Amino acid sequence: MTVEQFRLLRDHVYSHCGILVHDDMKFVMERRLWPRLEALHLADFGAYHRFLRYDVQRHAELEAAVESLTTHETYFFREPVQLRAFTDELFPLLEKRNGRLKRLRLWSAGCSSGEEAYTLAMLLKESRRFDEWDVEVYGTDISRRVLATARRAEYGPSALRATAPELLERYFVPLPGNRVRVRDDVRAWVSFGHQNLLDEASSQLVARMDVVFCRNVMIYFDQSARRRVLRIIRDRLNPGGYLLLGHSENLLNLGADFELVHLRGDLVYRKPELPGGEGR
Ligand SMILES: C[S@@+](CC[C@H](N)C(=O)[O-])C[C@H]1O[C@@H](n2cnc3c(N)ncnc32)[C@H](O)[C@@H]1O
Incomplete structure (x- = not known):
């Protein structure tokens, strides 16, 4: 070359x-x-x-x-400290905020083979706060190959290396050959779609979200591509909605219009509320 x-x-x-x-x-x-x-x-x-x-x-x-x-490295319950902050500190806020409609929309942007999206659904189930709610976790990726794996929902030991035994028991069905399948009640909350995070036109088809996880995706982008993705994510978030990045990522020098929220266990980003109200 x-x-x-x-x-x-x-x-x-x-x-x-x-x-x-x-x-x-x-x-x-x-x-x-x-x-x-x-x-x-x-x-x-x-x-x-x-x-x-x-x-x-x-x-x-x-x-x-x-x-x-591209790198598709991922596994269930990745970055547990952040997930704990998400469940302990953001779940109560989301429950309060969306309690009237009882509807919650989460987006795993750059979801790879689906472990992150299923993890989020499992955490929501585990909390019992959203049992009777209309919940959707939407996973998207640019690679159709990983999306096929995500939809099949069958995984081997490597994907489960950070999954606690009791969660393995509760949310997975054993299969022959040391493999497991995500249980149907979790799968019912999760769907997947093909999407290039840089493509503004197709991103318009993504519903408005309450929380976006975009972890370990933009690390491969330069600043200009990051800015474009962040504009799209911001546009798809409801006012007051949250953005969670991977632990080595931040919005420094990106001029993205997000507020930094200091949780006890993590730093997350929030799209500002519309002036004078809930914005919805
Ligand atoms: C390292 S994986 C991260 C998976 C998961 N978010 C996690 O943190 O475990 C990065 C994923 O981003 C996807 N990706 C890269 N560029 C993308 C783009 N422009 N649009 C959508 N997905 C993209 C890749 O296909 C890959 O599956």
Whole structure:
């Protein structure tokens, strides 16, 4: 891969999905995209770039390229300190705030294979506060492959490495071969959709949310792509709704219009209320 080919491919991937492949990752990009070149019988990365731009199959191929460049690492009950703050400190606020309508909408943005979305539904069940409520947890991702896994809801030991035995017992059905399936009552609260977080048009189809988890997704983006995603997330949040990021992420220098909320156990972000009321 020449430097010029690397730049062309990198820019193409970046403008599609916000993932920035740094200069020192040229070798990694080359290694990961090489199987695509072979599969398409193309002579070099210049031909591959032209394929991505002009071929009738370009959309599907761009998905395959992005697939090979993204990390889908995730597991149930990831970042337990944050989840505890969420359940102990935000659940009571959400219960109070939405108590009249008894409706709650959560979005796991960049949900990978679904563990995060199911975790949120399990935490809501575990609290018993929302038993009779209309609850929806919506998981979205740019990768159709991980979404297929999410919808199947079957997992192996690695996905369960941080799941307490009593939760395993309550929310999963054992399957042969050391695998489990998420119980139907949890699945009934969770749905999944394909969505590119940089695509404003498709994000308009996402319902208004009370809480958005967008964890370990924007770490692969540059500041400009982060700003675009945050504008979309902010637009989809109800006034007073919360945004939770991964533990290594923050909104510093992004100029995003969120309030920082100091919980005892975590820092979270909130979309400001409309002046003079609840905003709904
Ligand atoms: C490392 S996983 C994080 C999964 C989960 N949120 C967690 O923290 O465990 C990052 C996910 O973000 C998705 N992703 C990357 N760019 C995206 C984009 N532009 N739109 C939607 N999803 C994206 C990837 O496909 C991947 O599944």
